[in-house]
Amino acid sequence: MSSIHVTPGEVAASLALVALAAAISRWRRADLERDIGIATVRSFVQLTAIGYAIKLIFEADTLWLVFALLAVMVLFGALTARSRAKRVPGSFWPLLIALALAGASTLGLVVALGIFEATARYLVPVGGMVIGNAMTASAVALNRLGDEMADSRARIEATLALGASAEEAAQPTVRRALRSGMITLVDSTKTTGLIFFPGTMVGMLLAGAEPTDAVRLQLILLYTLLGSVSIAALVATLLAYRNFFTAAEQLREPGG
Amino acid sequence: MLFELRDVSLSRGGRTVLDSLSADVPAGATAIVGPSGAGKSTLLRLLNRLADPDSGAISFRGEPLDERDPRRLRREVGLVPQLPALLDGTVRDNLAFAAHLAGRPFDCARSLRLAGLAADFADRRVDELSVGEQQRAMLGRALAQEPTVLLLDEPTAALDHASRDAVEGALAELRRELEISLVLVSHDPGQARRLGEWAVRLEGGRAIEAGPAAEVLA
Numbered sequence: 001m002s003s004i005h006v007t008p009g010e011v012a013a014s015l016a017l018v019a020l021a022a023a024i025s026r027w028r029r030a031d032l033e034r035d036i037g038i039a040t041v042r043s044f045v046q047l048t049a050i051g052y053a054i055k056l057i058f059e060a061d062t063l064w065l066v067f068a069l070l071a072v073m074v075l076f077g078a079l080t081a082r083s084r085a086k087r088v089p090g091s092f093w094p095l096l097i098a099l100a101l102a103g104a105s106t107l108g109l110v111v112a113l114g115i116f117e118a119t120a121r122y123l124v125p126v127g128g129m130v131i132g133n134a135m136t137a138s139a140v141a142l143n144r145l146g147d148e149m150a151d152s153r154a155r156i157e158a159t160l161a162l163g164a165s166a167e168e169a170a171q172p173t174v175r176r177a178l179r180s181g182m183i184t185l186v187d188s189t190k191t192t193g194l195i196f197f198p199g200t201m202v203g204m205l206l207a208g209a210e211p212t213d214a215v216r217l218q219l220i221l222l223y224t225l226l227g228s229v230s231i232a233a234l235v236a237t238l239l240a241y242r243n244f245f246t247a248a249e250q251l252r253e254p255g256g
Numbered sequence: 257m258l259f260e261l262r263d264v265s266l267s268r269g270g271r272t273v274l275d276s277l278s279a280d281v282p283a284g285a286t287a288i289v290g291p292s293g294a295g296k297s298t299l300l301r302l303l304n305r306l307a308d309p310d311s312g313a314i315s316f317r318g319e320p321l322d323e324r325d326p327r328r329l330r331r332e333v334g335l336v337p338q339l340p341a342l343l344d345g346t347v348r349d350n351l352a353f354a355a356h357l358a359g360r361p362f363d364c365a366r367s368l369r370l371a372g373l374a375a376d377f378a379d380r381r382v383d384e385l386s387v388g389e390q391q392r393a394m395l396g397r398a399l400a401q402e403p404t405v406l407l408l409d410e411p412t413a414a415l416d417h418a419s420r421d422a423v424e425g426a427l428a429e430l431r432r433e434l435e436i437s438l439v440l441v442s443h444d445p446g447q448a449r450r451l452g453e454w455a456v457r458l459e460g461g462r463a464i465e466a467g468p469a470a471e472v473l474a
Contacts, residue, residue: 163331
């Protein structure tokens with residue numbers, strides 16, 4: 001694979017556009033200068049740190065280190081997603097299990113199908129994308145689940161009053177939550193290549209790869225992500241909805 | 257005795273809703289009356305285990321309620337909430353779902369008739385119904401389960417006079433036609449007198465009076 005070299009000076013030059021963003025924010029009083037500053041510093045520190053970590057992992061080339069890194073990503077992903085699903089009681093474990101299952105099953109599958117080798121060079125970047133997208137999807141799904149459960153209390157309780165199980169009473173709500181977790185990626189997959197160029201393809205083209213190779217790899221990643229996002233949203237919603245109910249199939253009081 | 261409640265207490269969000277409430281609810285038609293905030297709706301929810309009390313004991317036909325499987329209990333003791341909350345789809349879909357849950361043969365026309373609705377309501381979509389029609393569809397849905405007890409939470413509070421009279425007529429007809437007991441929460445003493453044989457008056461989460469409706473509501 002061809003590779004390009006990017007100098008620190010080139011990175012520093014791109015800060016001009018950050019300055020432009022901050023200037024626009026200040027000029028139009030969007031009050032985002034501080035956030036732009038934090039985002040810039042955090043992205044620099046986090047990406048530099050992960051860059052060195054990945055360099056070490058690539059050089060060591062042992063799968064244990066890869067799994068450890070992916071496990072840390074799953075953990076932080078679940079913690080981040082939990083903060084976006086505040087109305088769902090006990091959302092951490094469903095999210096953690098959803099991300100772990102989505103990551104393990106999709107990575108396992110692409111390796112088993114012979115699409116990628118089971119080496120650090122493939123598993124780390126693909127795993128990062130899979131877990132990142134799974135996190136977003138499960139956070140959106142549980143955020144929606146929390147809102148829908150609150151809005152549908154009367155209907156869910158009226159259905160429980162007929163002797164329906166929690167699963168039967170929550171089913172329409174869980175279905176809408178799952179759908180909202182999956183829909184963003186499905187929609188962006190539909191328009192990919194027309195309205196936006198996905199990051200992998202852009203990166204490969206910049207790095208000097210053949211456009212056909214860039215497109216094929218991008219397609220593999222998009223299809224892999226569709227799978228992981230679906231698994232994550234499904235597992236998260238199926239595990240989390242139960243937390244709204246007691247063992248006696250009663251709807252818990254909000255915040256109780 | 258249909259329901260016996262002994263020293264039943266329940267708090268929600270730091271507020272005492274039921275405070276050592278003791279009352280008997282006989283078979284037949286019982287009206288639960290009292291000012292708003294007295295705990296009437298909460299009491300009704302305890303009777304089919306949509307909620308459980310923090311302390312105290314409730315029995316149903318002499319058996320402790322908390323030993324009953326909640327899902328089977330709810331098919332025997334139906335509850336129609338204050339505001340209609342039907343599932344998406346047609347009236348028939350809703351009634352069929354309820355009958356299926358209870359393992360009852362599904363007779364859509366009969367359930368609709370008992371609820372005071374014409375048979376052609378079966379294929380109407382629930383979002384096309386007026387609130388009064390939805391409330392009667394809720395009643396029909398509960399009746400499709402052939403419960404032995406029906407709990408009604410302000411069944412006509414959201415309705416105009418004509419719809420109220422239609423629902424009350426349907427309930428009176430039910431009592432004549434079926435072996436069914438009604439427990440009715442109402443803030444309207446007139447309605448409680450028209451539909452209830454027995455009455456329990458709540459205030460501040462306690463039962464302060466119980467007896468024949470004609471006496472309690474005189």
